[in-house]
Structure formats: C-alpha cells, structure tokens
Amino acid sequence: MESVLLAFIVVVGFLLLVALARGVRVVQQFETGIVFRLGRIQSEIRGPGMHLIVPIVDRMQKVNMQIVTMGVPAQEGITRDNVSVRVDAVVYFRVIDPIKAVVNVQNYLFAVSQVAQTSLRSVIGQSELDQLLSDRDSLNSQLKAVIDEPTEGPWGIRIERVEIKDVALPEGMKRSMSRQAEAERERRARIITADGEFQASKRLAAAARQMSSDPSALQLRMLQTVVEVAAEKNSTLVMPLPVELLRFFDRMAPAEQPPAAAPQEEEPEPADGTLDDLPALDAPADLPSAPADGSVRQPSPRIGGGDGGTP
Secondary structure: OHHHHHHHHHHHHHHHHHHHHHHEEEEOOOEEEEEEEOOEEEEEEEOOEEEEOOOOOEEEEEEEOOOEEEEEEEEEEEOOOOOEEEEEEEEEEEEOOHHHHHHOOOOHHHHHHHHHHHHHHHHHHHOOHHHHHHOHHHHHHHHHHHHHHHHHHHHOEEEEEEEEEEEEOOHHHHHHHHHHHHHHHHHHHHHHHHHHHHHHHHHHHHHHHHHHHOHHHHHHHHHHHHHHHHOOOOOOOOOOOOHHHHHHHHHHOOOOOOOOOOOOOOOOOOOOOOOOOOOOOOOOOOOOOOOOOOOOOOOOOOOOOOOOOOO
C-alpha cells in the first residue's frame, strides 16, 4: 500500500512538474508576449522576462519587435517617358502594435512584401527615367508613404525606410546614355579649351603691347626665341631680320605723291533746255550773201584754170 501511494505521489509530482514547465514562458528583450485565454486575447501585454500561464487554458504568442529587413523582388515596369526598366528595393519596418499585427493580418511579413511590390510598380509608372536615376531620395520618400499608408493603421506595422537598390536598363538605352555622356564631356572639354585660348590671347596681346613700347624688350624676346630654336639641335638656323632695321628702311623710304589730275572744262548747259542760249556760230567767209531785193544772183563762170589766173 505504501508503495502504491509512493508511486501515485511520484506520478502526481511529475505531472505537476510537466504542467509547471508548460506554464512557464520566457520572453526575450526584443520580444513581446500576447496571451490567448481560451481563444480570447488578453489586453495585458507581457514584456521581457519569465511569465506563468495556465496550461491548456492559456496560449502565448511572441512577436518580434525588432526592425525587419525585407528585400523586394525586382519589378518590371514602364516609366512615364515610355522606358522599360527593372527595379528592386529593400524595406525596413517594425511592429509597433503587436495585437494588431497578430489579430488583423494573418502573416504580416508576407503582407508587407506584397504591398511593397505593388507600390514599387506604381511608383515606377508615375516616375521618369531621369528621376529614377538621379532623384532617389524623393522616390524613396514617396515609396515609404505609399507602403506605410495601409500598414501602420490597420496592421500596426511602421515602415521605417525604403531604399531603391538597383535600376536595370535595356542595352539600347545604356548605349544611348553612354553616347550622351561622351558628348557632354566633349562639350565641356571644348569649352575649357576655348576659354584657355581666349585668356592666352588676352595675355599675348598685353605682352605685345608692352614689348612694342620698348624695342629692347622685343629684341630680347627675339634672342630668347633663337636660343630655344638652337636648343633643338637643328642643323640649320634661320636668323630673322631685326625689326629695327625694317623700321629704319620704312622711315627712309620717300613718300610717293599721287599724280595730280588735269582739270576738266565743263561745258555750259542751257538754263531752260532751249537752243537760244547756245553761242552763235560764225558763217563762212566764202559764202555769198543774199541781195537785199530778194533776187537770186547766179555765180559768174570762170574761164581758164589756174589758181591766180585772169579770165
């Protein structure tokens, strides 16, 4: 009898130990415990530490409160300027209300992943290619706001940060962008070269004006040029004619006077365009004059020949 009683006590003790073990729950520092009693959630949230629950009656579910890093699979889309791109991103989020995260959504990790994918495709369709490549900050903020709207209120999940990782472009678009970048670099190089030549021309013009005021400086510059040419080990050295000698010949050359043009007589023109203002012509002396009575005088015949003969 005593042995049976001892066995019964041992069995009961063992069952109590098992029940106690099943009723002890340890919550980590980064977790939060939610207790369901007969299927009904308890309003009290268990913090980090060891907690006792009623076995078989209570059930505890732990929720991770750390920031979760989730990669969004690459999504293909067409931008607003009709360019086909492939974009992937990464989402950082955490649970701020464990009761909503457990009760309102079945699997909040899968739900956040799906919302992030659909939101990424929507943002791609509303953006242009240049904005995807250069203005990442505004796109990240816009994507964060789009994902956070359906998750924070109903699900108790806050989106901390969204980052676009990579933008994959078609090969044709890559070649076009390479040509555009090359043309831009060539344009900048030409502008810099032209600016340098302009500044050098200004300096050379100032140096030329300074040397022209002092002939000795011009002669020294010519000698320096000769030394630089001779340093190249040339077999033939051509010496330029001094500028002072050319100026001397220029001063000694007499100035040529242009020939004076002969004055031309101007014919008088009639004042009123008639013939009355023209000078009268003298009649020939050998013409016979008409008689006063109007008769016609016949010329007398001459007999004989010779220049001074008599008839």
